Amino acid sequence: MDYSRIIKKAWKEYDESKPIRKIQDISAMVSTNHVFRIIFEDDDIVIAKLSYFGKYEHFKEDHRIIHSLANNLLYPFENLLAKSLLKNNRVYTYRYKTGKIDTWVVFYNPVRVQNRLPKRLSENQIRVLGQQIGKFHKACSRVRNVLPKSSKTLSTDINSLIKLLGNKRKTAFEAGQGEYLKYHCEQFLKNRLLYKADKFETIPVFIDWNIGNFSVTSTLKLYSRWDYDWFRMSSRMMDFYFFSRVVSDIGDRTVFSYLVDPMMEDRFILFLEEYHKVNPLTANEIRFLKEVYRFFILNYVIKDGNYFFNEQYAQKLQTEAFEIYLPSVDAGFDAEKIIEALNIGR
Numbered sequence: 001m002d003y004s005r006i007i008k009k010a011w012k013e014y015d016e017s018k019p020i021r022k023i024q025d026i027s028a029m030v031s032t033n034h035v036f037r038i039i040f041e042d043d044d045i046v047i048a049k050l051s052y053f054g055k056y057e058h059f060k061e062d063h064r065i066i067h068s069l070a071n072n073l074l075y076p077f078e079n080l081l082a083k084s085l086l087k088n089n090r091v092y093t094y095r096y097k098t099g100k101i102d103t104w105v106v107f108y109n110p111v112r113v114q115n116r117l118p119k120r121l122s123e124n125q126i127r128v129l130g131q132q133i134g135k136f137h138k139a140c141s142r143v144r145n146v147l148p149k150s151s152k153t154l155s156t157d158i159n160s161l162i163k164l165l166g167n168k169r170k171t172a173f174e175a176g177q178g179e180y181l182k183y184h185c186e187q188f189l190k191n192r193l194l195y196k197a198d199k200f201e202t203i204p205v206f207i208d209w210n211i212g213n214f215s216v217t218s219t220l221k222l223y224s225r226w227d228y229d230w231f232r233m234s235s236r237m238m239d240f241y242f243f244s245r246v247v248s249d250i251g252d253r254t255v256f257s258y259l260v261d262p263m264m265e266d267r268f269i270l271f272l273e274e275y276h277k278v279n280p281l282t283a284n285e286i287r288f289l290k291e292v293y294r295f296f297i298l299n300y301v302i303k304d305g306n307y308f309f310n311e312q313y314a315q316k317l318q319t320e321a322f323e324i325y326l327p328s329v330d331a332g333f334d335a336e337k338i339i340e341a342l343n344i345g346r
Helices: 003-015 056-072 123-142 154-165 175-194 236-246 266-278 283-303 311-332 335-342
Strands: 020-025 034-040 045-051 093-098 101-108 203-205 214-216 222-225 232-234
Touching: 003 020, 003 034, 003 045, 003 093, 003 101, 056 093, 056 101, 056 203, 123 203, 123 222, 123 236, 123 266, 154 175, 154 283, 175 283, 175 311, 203 236, 236 266, 236 283, 266 335, 283 311, 283 335
Parallel strands: none
Antiparallel strands: 020 034, 034 045, 045 101, 093 101, 203 232, 214 222
């Protein structure tokens, strides 16, 4: 695809009176999504996000929810989220569809960035981060009732994978692999009911909390957040697997895997203890963490991995999903250890 041409067409439809001087690719090169810095003749700058992951309707829906969230969050999070550009008082998205190409664009104001967390956090940094995320989730909870409705749910995504597995012409998995994935889908749906997850409060969650996606102040308070690839309206528990990775003993790595192990580290329990002081957790929410991990592997690595990750990462992660991730779901996570550490009544 000629990305620059698509972005120019998107901007022309937005405001053709403002000419573009230069388009710079600033993508992380891990995913199939692309991010560009647009510099105009008058030296103004905006950021363009180009995506063909998922469905355009979900892309548009998510950004409208995020815009509403950004406008409704109160102090100290009122300026936390990167703002999308509006046209006619609505988030502007552009769809480019021709032949086999179907891609879409959204524009953002450049986000201010302060400090990035280090690759490996100290215990004090873990404590402060736990408190900050507890406060942020509470802020998101307070505005949940004024946000636009979302059509995506955990069940619809898992049922989409089950349907895909039943269509042998559309799935590249071998027969045994397909049955194995179907088993894990059914386990997720069964345990979702067992832990009464359908009763959990629904709030905005960003899921992908890699340290490259947010910045903090000198006192470690959340300052800015960007990159909305996996945003959805769901249980707050959807955010916690990535926080276990952020605080893990091994720290942030360039070559990454999605092991269940970080959720059983003492450092993650420390994070949860601080979060729990600010925003109390329930025993069933902790038990559901196992299913959050299972869902992440099934949905984002297996179902959508080929569309989201670049080819090298998609192949690596999907191979590991069958050999390591899914076999370790039930054996590798002990919710009762965490429940006991947090002293949560059963």
